Amino acid sequence: MRTMLADAPRTALTMAYWGFVLYLFLPLTLMMAMSFKNAAFIAFPIGDWTFDWYLKVMQDKPFLEACAYSVLVAGLTTLAATIIGVWIAMLIATTEGRWGAVLFALACLPAVVPGMISAISLRIFISTIDMPTGTAAIVLGHTVHAVPFVVVMALTRLRSMPANLVDAARDLGADSVVAFFRVTLPYLGPAIGGGMIFCILLSIDDFVRTFFLGGYRPTLPMLIFAKVQGGMSPEINAMATLVLLVTGAVGLYAEYYTRRSRSR
Numbered sequence: 001m002r003t004m005l006a007d008a009p010r011t012a013l014t015m016a017y018w019g020f021v022l023y024l025f026l027p028l029t030l031m032m033a034m035s036f037k038n039a040a041f042i043a044f045p046i047g048d049w050t051f052d053w054y055l056k057v058m059q060d061k062p063f064l065e066a067c068a069y070s071v072l073v074a075g076l077t078t079l080a081a082t083i084i085g086v087w088i089a090m091l092i093a094t095t096e097g098r099w100g101a102v103l104f105a106l107a108c109l110p111a112v113v114p115g116m117i118s119a120i121s122l123r124i125f126i127s128t129i130d131m132p133t134g135t136a137a138i139v140l141g142h143t144v145h146a147v148p149f150v151v152v153m154a155l156t157r158l159r160s161m162p163a164n165l166v167d168a169a170r171d172l173g174a175d176s177v178v179a180f181f182r183v184t185l186p187y188l189g190p191a192i193g194g195g196m197i198f199c200i201l202l203s204i205d206d207f208v209r210t211f212f213l214g215g216y217r218p219t220l221p222m223l224i225f226a227k228v229q230g231g232m233s234p235e236i237n238a239m240a241t242l243v244l245l246v247t248g249a250v251g252l253y254a255e256y257y258t259r260r261s262r263s264r
Contacts, residue, residue, distance in 0.1 A: 028244065035237035042232045053238040063239060066223040073135065073219060074203035077142040081199045082192060084143070085150025090184075092151070093158045104155070111148035118145065119212040126213065134215035141209035146202050150195035157191035158184075197254035201247055 038048035057063055092103045110118065122141045131137055165183050185192075207221040214222060220243060227236050 031237050032241045032244070035234050035241045037234045040233055042234060042237065053234045054242070056235055057238045057242065060235075062218075062223060063220075066218050066220045069217055070204050070220040073138055073142065074200045076135075076139045077146055077203040078196050078199040080139065080143045081146035081150050082196055085147045085195060086154050086188065086192065088147065089151050089154035089158055090180075092155055104151075107151045108148045110144050115145075115206075115208040119209045122209060123212045132215070133213055134217070137213040137215075138210055138219070141213045142203040142206055145206065145209065146199040149198045149202065150192070153191040153195040153198075154188055157188050161187050194254055197250060201251055201254070204243075204247060 033046060034042050035053055036049045036051070037046045038050040038052070088103070088107050092100050092107065095103055113121075119141065122137075122144065126133070126137050126140070131140075161184070165187065204220060207225065210219050210222055211225075218226065224236060224239055224243075227239075
């Protein structure tokens with residue numbers, strides 16, 4: 001009896017965990033199953049199964065163009081966010097006392113501001129500086145949102161870095177720039193790689209900021225949103241499934257990369 005009472009909290013936690021997993025993955029599983037339905041509408045029962053919707057998606061020119069555009073935006077966002085994020089992390093790491101905490105809080109603020117508020121603020125900002133909507137504005141918005149994640153990962157890595165590595169480089173005649181590129185930057189490599197992967201995922205998935213800052217050329221989330229307005233069909237499920245599989249694979253690799261960086 002005592003053993004059963006002692007195991008009750010663990011059993012409850014296990015049940016809650018699997019219930020949460022079911023809550024998360026059941027809608028995704030249903031979405032993926034509907035992408036194989038041999039009909040022009042989404043409903044149960046599925047009946048006949050087919051891969052025709054995937055073949056149609058792979059031949060859909062707007063979908064392929066939206067994918068290419070999303071990759072372009074994600075690449076530019078990742079480049080900008082990585083450079084800015086590493087610089088801010090270095091600044092915070094070298095700032096002592098309460099000012100370091102203030103800088104860290106300001107750097108992480110864009111990650112906790114609601115997406116709608118951030119998108120409206122950015123739209124007002126680009127209007128104020130007369131920046132047109134489009135690629136540059138989207139990259140700006142995505143970069144602002146992605147920088148905190150690079151800062152957190154780079155700063156975590158920096159704080160585990162032995163101080164004598166840079167001191168040894170300077171004792172051997174290296175100045176601050178050489179020490180950064182030859183010692184600090186290689187040490188930050190795993191954290192920077194993980195941060196870049198997260199930036200790519202955040203940019204590709206960002207709908208709200210893209211909606212407020214985008215022009216006439218749609219990214220992948222915008223294209224799927226436009227297609228949903230015309231009614232749900234298995235083709236949309238096929239698009240979403242392909243995006244889910246690709247981003248899921250990238251996310252799993254990011255998790256592996258992050259764990260490896262922590263262990264080194």
